[in-house]
Ligand SMILES: Nc1ncnc2c1ncn2[C@@H]1O[C@H](COP(=O)(O)OP(=O)(O)OP(=O)(O)O)[C@@H](O)[C@H]1O
């Protein structure tokens with residue numbers, strides 16, 4: 001997905017309309033045109049013309065009921081979030097697309113003088129119904145869920161940075177998280193010579209994470225980066241706090257994923273319960289059974 005071209009094509013009035021949608025989307029799945037008109041101080045006619053144009057460009061989706069209402073698409077929410085990062089002086093240049101998956105689009109960028117990464121979340125979109133059913137999010141729609149997911153990732157990174165090797169979080173705006181660029185490759189793309197040592201390093205860091213109060217929740221060979229310099233953990237939107245409901249099962253699944261990967265790829269056998277006990281020992285949680 002190209003964000004730069006639609007970003008550059010936006011007009012000043014277009015940004016004003018997006019700002020009004022952003023401000024009101026907490027209250028309305030489709031923000032009524034009259035609310036946008038009031039917020040952006042623009043005639044309703046002008047707002048409706050702009051909304052139709054933005055819909056043609058894939059930035060919003062409009063719904064016609066008793067009134068015309070408008071909602072962000074993933075692209076629209078992403079360019080508005082990028083706009084906020086740029087306005088706050090945190091992003092000065094967008095570089096190449098680094099990854100595009102089901103749940104995110106990741107770009108290389110410049111933040112002040114530093115090379116960084118900006119990740120645009122899209123949890124729940126377009127498969128929003130599935131997510132809603134699975135976790136009972138009530139009436140929350142994809143924009144709100146996506147922003148929550150970005151916030152959760154940013155907060156986990158903030159909590160862990162300095163304690164566990166994770167990218168340094170720089171900022172969070174809308175569905176975007178800006179963070180340090182790690183110069184390393186995903187574990188699954190690397191042939192390790194010291195696999196056992198790396199596995200132990202990973203388990204030690206999972207213990208440090210646990211001690212810091214976080215369970216990753218999607219730990220796998222895809223979300224661990226490795227280089228000569230060390231290992232890093234990425235991808236935290238689904239992380240949960242230790243003591244949140246069900247955290248034990250999630251920790252167990254995380255550890256299981258890693259042990260399975262090392263068993264299949266390197267023939268290393270490690271006992272699941274021993275590995276878990278070692279992690280939990282670090283914290284001596286009384287709630288652990
Ligand atoms: N801080 C970073 N430094 C370097 N590369 C990164 C960084 N963050 C993400 N990446 C790259 O972008 C990819 C996707 O990021 P991440 O794992 O956070 O998102 P994701 O939700 O897994 O996306 P997907 O929808 O593809 O599953 C990573 O596999 C990695 O290659």
Ligand SMILES: [Mg+2]
Pocket residue numbers: 222223235
């Ligand atoms: Mg990932």
